[in-house]
Amino acid sequence: MNETIALEVLRYNPDTDREPHFQRYAVPYRDEWVVLDALTHIKDQLDATLCFRWSCHMAVCGSCGVMINGEPKLGCHAFLRDYRNGVVRVEPLDHFPIERDLVIVMDDFMAKLSSVEPYLLVDAAKPLGEGEHLQTPAELNLFKQYAQCINCLLCYAACPQYGLNEGFVGPAALALAHRYNLDSRDTGKDRRAEVVASNEGVWECSFVGACSAVCPKGVDPAAAIQQTKVSASLDWFKAFLLPGGRK
Amino acid sequence: MSRRPYLRKIERHWWLRHRRYVVYMVRELTSLFVALYCALLVDGLVRLAQGQAAWEGFVAAISSPLGVLFQLLCLVFATFHSITWFAVTPKAMPVMVKGEAVPPWTIVTAHYAVWAALSLLVLVAAGV
Ligand code: SF4
Ligand code: FES
Numbered sequence: 001m002n003e004t005i006a007l008e009v010l011r012y013n014p015d016t017d018r019e020p021h022f023q024r025y026a027v028p029y030r031d032e033w034v035v036l037d038a039l040t041h042i043k044d045q046l047d048a049t050l051c052f053r054w055s056c057h058m059a060v061c062g063s064c065g066v067m068i069n070g071e072p073k074l075g076c077h078a079f080l081r082d083y084r085n086g087v088v089r090v091e092p093l094d095h096f097p098i099e100r101d102l103v104i105v106m107d108d109f110m111a112k113l114s115s116v117e118p119y120l121l122v123d124a125a126k127p128l129g130e131g132e133h134l135q136t137p138a139e140l141n142l143f144k145q146y147a148q149c150i151n152c153l154l155c156y157a158a159c160p161q162y163g164l165n166e167g168f169v170g171p172a173a174l175a176l177a178h179r180y181n182l183d184s185r186d187t188g189k190d191r192r193a194e195v196v197a198s199n200e201g202v203w204e205c206s207f208v209g210a211c212s213a214v215c216p217k218g219v220d221p222a223a224a225i226q227q228t229k230v231s232a233s234l235d236w237f238k239a240f241l242l243p244g245g246r247k
Numbered sequence: 248m249s250r251r252p253y254l255r256k257i258e259r260h261w262w263l264r265h266r267r268y269v270v271y272m273v274r275e276l277t278s279l280f281v282a283l284y285c286a287l288l289v290d291g292l293v294r295l296a297q298g299q300a301a302w303e304g305f306v307a308a309i310s311s312p313l314g315v316l317f318q319l320l321c322l323v324f325a326t327f328h329s330i331t332w333f334a335v336t337p338k339a340m341p342v343m344v345k346g347e348a349v350p351p352w353t354i355v356t357a358h359y360a361v362w363a364a365l366s367l368l369v370l371v372a373a374g375v
Contacts, residue, residue, distance in 0.1 A: 014251035070264060097252035105252045138346020160268065163257045208271045209335065226339035 003029040005080055007038055009050065010091040012098050020098060022089070023047075029080060035088060036064055036075035039102075051101035059216055062150030065157070066102050067091040072154035072214045093157040095166075109153060112169050115195045116177035121188025139184040146179035146224055148217040155211035155221050161204055168204040169195060171211035171221030178224035181231075197232040205229075274331055280324035287321075333358045 004026040012020035025046055027038040036054055043050045054064040057076045064075040069089050080088070096104035126133065155171035162168045177196045181189045195201055205225045212222040262268040287309070294305040308314050336358055337351035 012253055014249055014253070020253060020255070094255075095257070097254040099250070099252055136346070138343075141346050141348070142343065160257075160261055163261065206275070207335070208268070210265075210267055210271075212338075213267060220338065222335075223338035223341070226335075227341070230339060 005029040005038070005084065006087045007035075007042065008087055008089045009039070009042070009102070010089075010098075011050070011101050012092075013049075014100060029084065031079075031081050033080045034076050035066070035068055035073075035078045035080065035090060038080060038088070039075060039090065051103050053103055060150060062152035065093050065152040065154050067094055067157065072157035074152060074154070074216050077216055093153055095157055095159070095163040096153070104153075106153065108166060109151075109156060109170065109173070112173045113151070113176065116169065116173050116192050117188060118173070118176040118180060120180065120183065120186050121191060122185065123187045133185045135184055142184075143179045143182035146175050146182070146219055149176055149179075149219045149221075150217055152216065154214045154216060155219075158210035158214040160208055160210070161206060165200075165204060167200040169198075169201050171205075171225065172219070174202060174205075174228060175219055175221035175224040178228050181228075193232065193235070196228060197235075202228045202232060270331075274328065277324040277328040280321045281328055284318070284321040284325065287318075329362070333362075 005028075007025045007027050008022045009025065010020050011017070011023045025042050027041050027046075030037070034057075036057060039050065039052050040054075043052075052064070052066070052075070054075060055061040056063075059074050059077045062074075065072060066075050067073075067090070068075070068078050069083065069086075072093060075090075090102065092098045092102045092104045096106060096108070099105050149172050151172060153172065156162050159168075159171055162170050174196060177192050180186045181192060181196075197203070202225045205222075207222060207226060209222045212220045215221065258264070262272045291305055291309075294301040309318065333355050337354040340354065342349040342354060
């Protein structure tokens with residue numbers, strides 16, 4: 001059992017490299033190994049300078065996103081056996097600046113995520129004495145899917161609109177905004193609308209649908225964005241066309 | 248240790264990299280033909296308003312081989328556009344009944360049903 005598999009990993013060292021370049025490694029092939037295991041093997045046995053992020057090894061933390069043969073994937077969720085007899089090309093996620101090797105700079109996403117205030121916004125907090133904020137299973141079902149996001153950024157790497165215009169708020173942040181807008185306990189929809197319903201919000205999306213295709217958690221950001229477009233349009237009609245509308 | 252983040256440029260032919268981007272580009276292209284056909288219909292209305300001679304000229308133009316070819320092309324593209332649009336409608340317009348999501352295929356089928364009904368209505372109105 002001396003089978004090996006070739007990994008081509010994009011390397012970039014800001015101290016010494018002018019630009020990124022590929023480096024090839026031969027890694028033992030194991031049926032049960034994922035690409036993250038192969039990267040760990042390289043770092044432990046072959047080349048300690050290789051830099052990449054990971055934490056949970058179980059598709060929960062969202063830190064190990066990379067491009068594998070051109071497709072955004074979680075390194076811990078992509079089995080070597082699916083690439084057997086070929087070369088596995090591992091690159092940092094598309095559309096983000098490379099900090100070093102496979103590590104990207106995600107400041108842009110973090111800023112966008114906070115801009116949609118992805119937490120419960122409540123106009124008038126209920127006094128503690130009045131008890132919990134109850135929610136029925138039906139109310140939970142409305143947004144549960146969008147709450148599964150692990151901020152892995154695969155959707156940003158898949159989205160050509162984000163690649164072409166980095167001002168775009170992007171799939172995961174918009175999906176999370178939608179998640180809180182749909183929450184029966186939340187009253188922050190109008191506040192979020194300033195970002196969400198702006199030109200660089202949902203209207204920048206042309207429904208390529210790639211975000212939903214690559215999402216490892218079934219979040220379906222494309223659906224969240226289209227639903228937000230529908231509801232933003234309805235709000236606009238209500239505000240400007242109906243007598244007694246808001247604003 | 249210095250920070251010098253490197254941003255890779257998006258390739259010009261990014262959309263050739265994966266089937267789903269190609270399908271997307273084709274779909275965007277089909278909307279051009281949908282728009283052209285709408286323009287044709289508007290032109291027809293204008294001619295109709297201009298009187299019988301103008302209208303007959305319009306009918307002759309769209310019945311010519313070139314006119315028929317153009318409309319066939321529009322039909323093919325519009326069909327592609329509609330089918331791919333119907334396929335994604337459950338995403339844009341999910342329906343919840345009693346707290347459970349209605350299965351996507353029901354929403355898609357409903358769209359086809361409305362499409363068939365409207366087409367039938369148009370055919371009947373046109374006296375076919
Ligand atoms: S929406 Fe999906 S792909 Fe995007 S960050 Fe969240 S979990 Fe990752
Ligand atoms: S290591 Fe946590 S998601 Fe892959």
